[in-house]
Amino acid sequence: MAKTRSSLEAAGLTQRTANISERVKKIVVSPIKEMRILAEKVPGAISFGQGMPYVDTSPEIKEKLIFALKTKDISKYSTSPGLPELRQKLAERVMKKRGLQGILSENILVTVGAMEGLGAAIMTVINPGDEVIVVTPGFSSHIEQILLAGGKPVFVPLIEKKSWALDANAFKKAITKKTKAILLCNPSNPTGTVYSKKDLQEIEQLVLKNNLILILDEPYDFLLYDNAEFYSPASNPALKNNLIACFSFSKEFAMTGYRIGYVYADSGIINQMMKVHDAFCICAARISQEAALAALSISDEFTKDLVKKLDYNRKLVMSWLDKMPELFEYQVPKGAYYIFPRYKIENLTKKNPKLKDINSFDFCLKLLYEAKVETVPGAAFGPAGENHIRMSFGAKPEELEEGMKRLKKWSENLTQ
Ligand SMILES: Cc1ncc(COP(=O)(O)O)c(C=O)c1O
Incomplete structure (x- = not known):
């Protein structure tokens, strides 16, 4: 289990404590956003991090907003x-x-x-x-x-x-x-x-x-x-x-x-x-x-299309995870745009003793810095999240494809 609840701390950041309230010292920036901050400094990193749909807001909404601004x-x-x-x-x-x-x-x-x-x-x-x-x-x-x-x-x-x-x-x-x-x-x-x-x-x-x-x-x-x-x-x-x-x-x-x-x-x-x-x-x-x-005021076509696009992404990510049974197992998501695979620590340890007990913070940092793939440590989601990672599939399909390729290559080196 990780000693910290913060990805920034796991990555070496120390926090000022003088003049800071106990209330604030007790909390962390959600590691979802922390991983985004860290990934921003890794050129070319692919994001499976923060949950954002890749599509832009409907042009109809934008036009109506421009009209409202003008009138x-x-x-x-x-x-x-x-x-x-x-x-x-x-x-x-x-x-x-x-x-x-x-x-x-x-x-x-x-x-x-x-x-x-x-x-x-x-x-x-x-x-x-x-x-x-x-x-x-x-x-x-x-x-x-x-x-x-x-x-x-x-x-x-x-x-x-x-x-x-x-x-x-x-x-x-x-x-x-x-x-x-x-x-x-x-x-x-x-x-x-x-x-x-x-x-x-x-x-x-x-x-x-x-x-x-x-x-x-x-x-x-x-x-x-x-x-x-x-x-x-x-x-x-x-x-x-x-x-x-x-x-x-x-x-x-x-x-x-x-x-x-x-x-x-x-x-x-x-x-x-x-x-x-x-x-x-x-x-x-x-x-x-x-x-x-x-x-x-817009029709529901925009949202229906968004759901279709995200379903495509979901299937894409699952098909890639299916190619890595040595490293991951997962439950099929039926809603939202997240998948929460467990990394198989038992296989990692067998093949690479240095990875014994690697916690999800260290796992995600390693993945970010070695493979340039941003994910979120499972432990950020409470104790049952340890030894898992959260992957958002809101990004563009071609980015997800590239990210999954990187993940697979990285995982092969890890488990060999
Ligand atoms: C479960 C959940 N609640 C709340 C939020 C925040 O939503 P909003 O952008 O409306 O503040 C998010 C954003 O990812 C979320 O996943």
């Missing part, structure tokens, strides 16, 4: 919760997406990506010492956000052999008097699992029975493969008062750089979250709110 005064702040027209449209969107009724703009907060929504949600409901149940492997930034709020992430492992399924029983066992919330990302980053309705409904019952808050992170709800069926607990009206659902424009509309997302929750929760949102950002960037309005 409206969008140089001013919006009110803190977001443009009224956008909140109204997002309320309608949540009703349509989740088959709900009665959602009002008061139930919506426009945020700086899903990320700020998640951060504001955690700051709003978590007191220092509160426990938040997260899965492992689970999204690395959730862990940092919980720690930043003074909370304690309690890790519940997914079941790898069952394609990284939820273990509802383990959730039940993890609940204590200090449990305040459960945080779930579905489809999963980093494993690509689309959780089953049955397992999610068991978790809903635990939430209601123990009066917890269920924080949902669903930026990949549109990105499903092999006819996988997606179910969201947000569609259960009984959960209305115990739910904060965070959404994003980043992936669905290829707008990662616009930094725009939204939250759906009970208006009482939204009003409290607004305090955090105001304290940190005042409002989401007005120009990005206009872009979000434009995105909501």
Whole structure:
């Protein structure tokens, strides 16, 4: 197991500690972004790192945004919760997406990506010492956000052999008097699992029975493969008062750089979250709110095409991993654009004793510097992620092809 949770530290960076708060000293930059920082300094590196779709934002969105820039005064702040027209449209969107009724703009907060929504949600409901149940492997930034709020992430492992399924029983066992919330990302980053309705409904019952808050992170709800069926607990009206659902424009509309997302929750929760949102950002960037309005008006052809392209990439990466059974085994991702292979430490050790116990941080750094391939250490996603790497397949197919070629060549030298 790695001694650090930071790729930058594993690569030798030392951090200033004088005059730095305990709160901040406890957290790391998510290794997803750290690997990007390190890879930027490796000329020609191919990225399987940060999750970004390679396609550009739809030209229709861009044209509408240019029109808005020319015809409206969008140089001013919006009110803190977001443009009224956008909140109204997002309320309608949540009703349509989740088959709900009665959602009002008061139930919506426009945020700086899903990320700020998640951060504001955690700051709003978590007191220092509160426990938040997260899965492992689970999204690395959730862990940092919980720690930043003074909370304690309690890790519940997914079941790898069952394609990284939820273990509802383990959730039940993890609940204590200090449990305040459960945080779930579905489809999963980093494993690509689309959780089953049955397992999610068991978790809903635990939430209601123990009066917890269920924080949902669903930026990949549109990105499903092999006819996988997606179910969201947000569609259960009984959960209305115990739910904060965070959404994003980043992936669905290829707008990662616009930094725009939204939250759906009970208006009482939204009003409290607004305090955090105001304290940190005042409002989401007005120009990005206009872009979000434009995105909501285009046909769904753009997103359908994006899903097809990413499915092509998924198959490409899997076909290459299939050529390296000595080094990797993996579960087939059914959603999102990540795959989470395990590197077979037993084979590595047999063939090269120097690699005995190589942790995922060192594995990814070696891969970056020796093969010029950027991936993310599995340990960034909690303890069950160790001895795995996360690979995003959002990049251009020709880049992925080149990256996989490099990986194969590198792996042959490693295991010979
Ligand atoms: C699970 C998950 N949540 C949140 C985010 C952040 O999304 P946004 O760009 O909307 O802040 C990401 C981005 O990769 C993600 O994978």
